[in-house]
Amino acid sequence: MKKMRFTLGKKIVVMILAMSVILCATALFVSYQTYQRRTMAFYEQLGHNVVATLASQLEAEDLDRYYETLEMDDRYYEIQRFIADLVESNGVQYLYVVRPHGIGVTFLFDSDMEAGENGDYLSGGYCALGTYTDLLGGFADNLDKLLDGQEVGPIVQKDPSYGWLMTSMTPVLHEDGSVAGYVMADISMNEVVQEQQHFLLYSGGLLAALTVVFAGVYLLVIRRSFIRPVQELTAAAQGYEGGENKRAFNQVKIKSNDELRTLADAFRMMLAEIELNNQEQQELALREQRLESELQLANQLNISMLPRELPERKEGYPFAIRGQIYQGHELSCCFYDYFLLDQDRLCVLVGEVPGGGIPQVLYTAMAQATIKSQMRSGLPLAEAMTAANQQLYEMSGELSLNVLVGVLDGITGHFSCINAGQSDPLLMRSQDQYQWMGVLPYAPLGQNENVVYQTMEVELRQGDRILFHTAGLDSITGRDGRPFAAEQLRLSLNESRSRQAELERQLQGVSDAGKVYARRVEDINGYVLLAMEYRRRDRAQAHCVLTPDARGSARLMEFLRGQLEANQLQGGQMARMLVLADELFTLCCRRADSDSRLMAECAIPQGEGQAILRLKGGFGGHSPLEELQDEASKHAAEFIVQNCSRVLFESDGTMDTATVVKQLEGTGTLEREKRV
Known part of the structure; x- marks a missing residue:
């Protein structure tokens, strides 16, 4: 046996590891996101409080004056001292006031400004009053909002000189809504970023360690309670070798009271059922072999009972006749036959022996030969059928033949028939609708020796057709449980393409309609179809x-x-x-x-x-x-x-x-x- 490349144990290990990694990554991601969101929320609130406090102390008209004149006054120094106090008390990195215009901003106040020797900020400030600088990064992306005086959320970005900074800002607006300036506060995020990295590292390490421990313990439990019993069952199944090593399953001992133990017990019961099934299969194979032989013999006999082609005649025949036999999945003893009684008279037979077996097939052949012998003796139809019934009754009192026998006079179109237990035929008058002929059924041949048969007479004209069929067609049932012959048979025959079709195509159409109507094709029993058309012309x-x-x-x-x-x-x-x-x-x-x-x-x-x-x-x-x-x-x-x-x-x-x-x-x- 070819060695398995990827065992069940390996698959379970991979699945557990994959699940552990996914859970670990998910927990780490969720916890980090939560920590980061709360930290950022704290610093955003801090920055907002600082800029809002400073903005409350500023007037738009003062900012306009400082921007336009670049001159300081007592109020300016007062605000500058207030800014220094806010920076010292709140721990922000920078606090400043700017006015956006062009592609940058002009500084109005800056916590970094220092007083020079003469006491003003112009001589000693880093970003003194009137200093202009271009906006970069996230500030440049929000330039349009700054120029319009809109609220702008905190901007976090890395400065080449100061590292990570969070900038909170709020506008100072005129009464008409135009911008006079922005108060901005820079908060150092270097320690925050480091703390987040440490949190990510420590949390990831802890979760990874827990995952390894959990996966190891879980794999140990799984191996002991699941993989090892499965391996024992697998080894026992491989050692069974088609029934030669039956003790392998008896040696498997599973102590756990779960599905694995139930599976092991089921395997043992299966072995016993396999032995019984093997015996039944051997007996069934012998029966099927006998049935196949009987079916082949029956098919050969059925083929031998089919009629031979009528001898060719230069002027042709005043009738056309075609037959079809459908062999179902079970043995069926049905047949059709037609032959000439003399130059102008045609005899037709449609029959079936109920049941299926060699005795029924042999009886069918004898019954067909008996009827043909009596019909060729020259007796009238009723007397010939009576004689055939008595002869078949003497042959076997247990079997009988359902048969319809008819005789057509090709010159006059006179058709006489006797129905001995067979299905009622259908008659179509010259391209008109098919209707049931209503032939009175008598007892089947060979069932009762005291039956007196009487004929039914029909006068046929050119184009008239008769369809004969056996009970197998009647027994086809649809999905609604109704038999095919109840109404669907006549409807399919009365379709214009069916009435105008040649006899062979018409028979095939009926057979196809039966298969489509059937609930299951496998349930269709064997049946016979025979169609006859009278073709003699009328001079008029x-x-x-x-x-x-x-x-x-x-x-x-x-x-x-x-x-x-x-x-x-x-x-x-x-x-x-x-x-x-x-x-x-x-x-x-x-x-x-x-x-x-x-x-x-x-x-x-x-x-x-x-x-x-x-x-x-x-x-x-x-x-x-x-x-x-x-x-x-x-x-x-x-x-x-x-x-x-x-x-x-x-x-x-x-x-x-x-x-x-x-x-x-x-x-x-x-x-x-x-x-x-």
Whole structure:
């Protein structure tokens, strides 16, 4: 095992040291700031008292006179002596009165002034009356305030000659608020700065010593009560070696009655549970292996039961049929099948054996073979189902088959079916809405030998569709607990893109809608979908669904040829009708969305000598023959109007319909009418 580079003990040591340093620095910073703030507050108050006392003895007019005349009088000497007394009694370094102007100040009074031999201060003073000096440092920064006579807070700065000084000041103002002078007091801060440094040094040293002692004691306690037991548990876990050294945890002795002892006991209980779990896992692995084998076998049998493609026929079939099977996460015995009973009749099966297992899969295969055998025997549907029920009942009285069996006559569109315990199918009438067929359910095959089955009869027309499905689709539940088949199945089928889609895409759309609706995809059981569409045309009227592109144009031409040929219309009449339809389709495509669908209807009423072509879709509520921009579209619209006896456009807000009526040759001439 790779050695740990940074152990838990080292991490704890680093964390404690970091915490101690942070606490020490924080305490030192707070205490120093408090000490410094109180010290500065004391000296600021001292300076304020001194300058305020002196300012109370000064008159603005006297300061103006001394500034302008630079002459001393008795009052001047009196104030100078008062300044000397204030300096001596308050311990300030300097006390002086100045008048700011320009970029500096002129001294009016100064505690440093000494009387000369003749007794005045001009001959002996250091900053005698009238001495001018430029302002520097913090004074220069506050020059604007000084000139305006504003209050300026204490200024602390280091003087090259005198060291650290704090200067407090207060203005002496005229009655109009203009400045006559400033009283300033300099207080030496050298001792204060030294005391602050000593405080910082001594406090820092004391806190550092306390931190070292505290961290050492705390680390010792932590090591004895936490790190050492954790190391013992770690060594025991490393020595376990996948179960070979089970005594390692029993040798760990933790005396403290805390979470570590609880953890050690939990490890011991975990070892016992691991042993039990290992045994269960071995048994589960054997069961899963058997189940996997059964599932593979069941899937192979299900695949073998799927229908084969119908043999190719030159004229095609009058129906289309597609199926889909969804295998859930558990074994499912559902299937679909379709096969020809003769050249024009199709038999469809959708079934499922409840439960999941090899017996059910084998029973499903036998039941499917039994039904196909009885249906191919030539018996009517009801008699064939009755015979299949009796035969399956004799095979096994415990298992049964839920199945729906139907027979479609491709020539007449007659569809008959029997529902033996299966889900009710849905029927769509020629691009209309899907509705439940309401097929009466009977007992499943093989459940009761005395069942008398009866058929349900439906007449299908071109474009009618039927959707069959098994119970697995019905059992899908949403987040609100409602089953998918209650309403959502029919809603998803009735979407326009679903009704107009090819059968394979429609089935895939239903399957996807079920997954989206399901609370959890993992809970979906296996199910079967089977869709059938009747496509045999009526000579009088037929329709087809188109896409607004070149593919749709080709399909429209193929559809019209078939319909015109079915009504014995060929040659020039067919060519003119095809050109007319192509022009109308092109104009409609310019109005329709690229992902939409159009429906074309061609009606040739017997004995009326007319061919009626309708194109339905979403054209934005505007006639495709109006509001044309380019010349080609205008010529196409003129061609349609000139060659048709009637041109109509209708819109109900949801569907737009463009209709043209073409008078067939040899049937008389009708007055042309255009109504948009």
